[in-house]
Amino acid sequence: MVKPPSVLALVAAAALLAGCAGSPADQPAAQPASTASATASPTPSPVASVTASSEAGPAPTQEDAAPVETPPAVIETPVEPPAPEPVVEAPAPAPIVVGTATTWEAAPRITVTQGSTFVLTGTGYQPGQNISMFMGIYQTDMTEIDEQSMIADASGSFSFTITLAPDVTPTTYGVSTLVRDGMRPEDIEASKQHALVDVVPA
Structure with a gap:
């Protein structure tokens, strides 16, 4: 089939x-x-990868880095300027003392500089009398300093301290003392005492 x-x-x-x-x-x-x-095409071994990573070690961190030394801050100590030396002024010279006389011809005479000081002394007055002092350019009516007055001491003496201005005119001055309280004109003239002062530039 x-x-x-x-x-x-x-x-x-x-x-x-x-x-x-x-x-x-x-x-x-x-x-x-x-x-x-x-x-x-072999596959990378996990063990080899882990080993290589372990040998390399972890990456350094900021904390593991060596510390950077900061230089010490420079502190500037303020320097104080030296104390100024004290100015020692030369002692002022002792005032020149000049006496008086009852006439211009017999009047004592001194020489002083502008801005200096001198002392005018005299006697022959009554104790307690009010004595006035004038100073002006010699043989004129010009008054260079203000009038001064004082009371005569128990011995009838007086002492005037006179300081000249630094710009006083250099020339010859006449200094006079007198008593005029309760005095007649002729007695006032008789009470006068005189001295001459030559002022020179400083």
């Missing part, structure tokens, strides 16, 4: 499928290919 062609085709296909599934020769040939692939 002859089988139909369709049945034959099915039987042939089944035989081919069974042969492919059960062929031992084909399976071993596939493994070398996978092995070669694995050998050619």
Whole structure:
């Protein structure tokens, strides 16, 4: 009996499928290919990666860095200026003392500088009398300093301290003392005493 062609085709296909599934020769040939692939492209070893990381050590942090030494701050000590030396003024010269006389011709004479001081002394008055002193350019009515007055002491003496201005005119001055309280004109004239003072530039 002859089988139909369709049945034959099915039987042939089944035989081919069974042969492919059960062929031992084909399976071993596939493994070398996978092995070669694995050998050619190795996967990085996790152990090697961990070892390399451990040997390198952690990256240095800011705390592990060597400390930077800060130079010490320079503190400037204020320098005090030296104390000024005290100005030692030369002692003023002792005042020149000049006496008096009852006439201009007999009058004592001294020389002083502008701005200096001198002392006019005299006697011959009554104790307690009020004595006035005048100073002006000699042989004129010009008065150079203000009038001064004092009371004669128990011996009838007096002492006037006279200080000249620094810009006083250099020339010859006449200094006079007199008593005029309760005195007649002729008695006032008789009470006069005189001295001459030559003032020179300082």
